Amino acid sequence: MKIVLILPIGSIHRFGTGNFGKSLRYAPLTLTTLAALIPDDLDADIKIYDESVEEVNYETLEADIVGISAITGTSLRAYKIADTLRNKGITVVIGGVHATLLPKEAKEHADSVVTGMAEFTWPRLLRDFKYNYLKPFYHQGPELILEGFPMARRDLLKKDGYVTHRTIQATRGCPNICDFCVIPSTWGTSYYTRPVKEIIEELEQFDDGPIVFLDPSPIEDIKYSKELYKAMIPLKKKWVGLSTIRMAYDKELLSLAAQSGCKGLLIGFESVSQNTLAIMNKDFNNTQNYREMITRFHDSGIAIQGCFVFGFDTDDIDVFKRTVDFVYETNIDLPRYAVYTPFPNTPAYIRLDAEERIIDRNWSLYDVEHVVFQPKKMSVQQLEKGLIWAWKASYTASSISKRLLFSGLFNSLFYMKNLPLLNMGYRNYAYTLHKYTNDVLKSQT
Numbered sequence: 001m002k003i004v005l006i007l008p009i010g011s012i013h014r015f016g017t018g019n020f021g022k023s024l025r026y027a028p029l030t031l032t033t034l035a036a037l038i039p040d041d042l043d044a045d046i047k048i049y050d051e052s053v054e055e056v057n058y059e060t061l062e063a064d065i066v067g068i069s070a071i072t073g074t075s076l077r078a079y080k081i082a083d084t085l086r087n088k089g090i091t092v093v094i095g096g097v098h099a100t101l102l103p104k105e106a107k108e109h110a111d112s113v114v115t116g117m118a119e120f121t122w123p124r125l126l127r128d129f130k131y132n133y134l135k136p137f138y139h140q141g142p143e144l145i146l147e148g149f150p151m152a153r154r155d156l157l158k159k160d161g162y163v164t165h166r167t168i169q170a171t172r173g174c175p176n177i178c179d180f181c182v183i184p185s186t187w188g189t190s191y192y193t194r195p196v197k198e199i200i201e202e203l204e205q206f207d208d209g210p211i212v213f214l215d216p217s218p219i220e221d222i223k224y225s226k227e228l229y230k231a232m233i234p235l236k237k238k239w240v241g242l243s244t245i246r247m248a249y250d251k252e253l254l255s256l257a258a259q260s261g262c263k264g265l266l267i268g269f270e271s272v273s274q275n276t277l278a279i280m281n282k283d284f285n286n287t288q289n290y291r292e293m294i295t296r297f298h299d300s301g302i303a304i305q306g307c308f309v310f311g312f313d314t315d316d317i318d319v320f321k322r323t324v325d326f327v328y329e330t331n332i333d334l335p336r337y338a339v340y341t342p343f344p345n346t347p348a349y350i351r352l353d354a355e356e357r358i359i360d361r362n363w364s365l366y367d368v369e370h371v372v373f374q375p376k377k378m379s380v381q382q383l384e385k386g387l388i389w390a391w392k393a394s395y396t397a398s399s400i401s402k403r404l405l406f407s408g409l410f411n412s413l414f415y416m417k418n419l420p421l422l423n424m425g426y427r428n429y430a431y432t433l434h435k436y437t438n439d440v441l442k443s444q445t
């Protein structure tokens with residue numbers, strides 16, 4: 001059986017990051033995880049294509065069955081690929097976040113749709129396909145325990161194009177319910193942890209070089225996180241990942257993360273206004289202690305990729321400058337700005353839809369850099385311009401230099417090597433963003 005797995009191209013790569021693009025790209029884990037789940041007895045010939053790093057010739061592509069995983073921003077691209085392949089007589093399965101949010105829509109372009117996590121459903125689906133019993137939908141059951149599954153098939157990824165192939169997940173899901181986030185709407189509020197022993201065995205397989213933990217919210221079970229970080233210390237690896245700011249509330253946890261090799265974290269600050277954090281259900285973030293927590297991360301040798309979202313109902317046009325000033329003053333190593341985006345079937349979508357404030361349902365614009373709803377305290381144009389201004393203002397040469405020189409991290413060889421390159425990658429992104437109007441993106445789907 002010939003099985004092909006495809007990840008459609010994402011918007012950040014469509015914008016282009018020039019020669020610095022590779023510095024922002026790590027190997028995806030979805031396709032390699034799906035490849036590992038393919039039962040041995042199917043004796044499958046498996047190929048993986050990530051459109052972000054290679055062009056795929058769909059005219060000559062040969063497969064018995066193709067699996068496509070898409071988020072909302074890539075869903076129209078996924079549908080286009082699916083339609084092309086089905087016209088050639090190839091069976092197509094669509095899964096991933098968007099298909100989980102809107103399974104019926106995905107089904108219009110696929111022979112079968114997988115919702116939720118695919119650990120049990122994907123192997124079952126492939127066996128059903130082999131025996132001509134393919135069902136229209138495969139939904140994740142309640143029985144999922146993330147234990148004893150094979151390691152991701154990283155050997156199937158293209159060798160170049162990524163800054164690292166060493167991507168891994170220790171936990172999945174998130175028990176929080178931030179109103180803009182797709183995770184609770186996609187997977188519910190269940191939280192899954194893999195056995196520490198299995199994570200350590202997988203990490204031991206990696207060669208030298210930075211590891212990326214892709215857990216969306218890795219410290220929801222603090223006892224588990226401490227156990228994992230303690231077990232990682234002897235490996236002497238360096239890693240980056242995501243976390244909520246709460247990692248710094250617990251000094252022991254922060255210290256163990258640093259000792260385990262943590263060098264950088266993507267942290268969703270989201271807003272510098274406590275009122276705004278309250279309306280998005282993320283008021284476990286406390287703006288009063290942001291500065292102290294940032295200092296704690298930096299003092300522990302951990303760089304911060306700080307994420308901020310614009311366009312909440314409490315945001316007026318001053319929000320851009322207040323946020324950029326905060327980033328500058330606190331020396332956030334790698335700022336990242338997004339527009340509030342009502343992903344389908346999230347609480348944000350349901351509310352804005354009821355208020356008739358969704359102005360565009362072209363999913364390719366749902367990439368967190370385009371305004372698809374009517375903001376409350378500013379116009380659509382002001383939000384678009386403010387977003388681009390914030391990106392540019394934080395990636396001027398002087399802002400980059402100041403943030404890097406004063407974060408306290410730049411005396412480390414690791415940061416001297418990596419942070420300038422990452423900042424240049426984002427600078428390139430910031431200065432290209434404005435060139436891509438909605439029309440350009442629409443024509444590229």
Ligand code: SF4
Binds near residue numbers: 177181
């Ligand atoms: S934004 Fe982060 S903390 Fe909030 S629900 Fe999503 S993953 Fe969880």
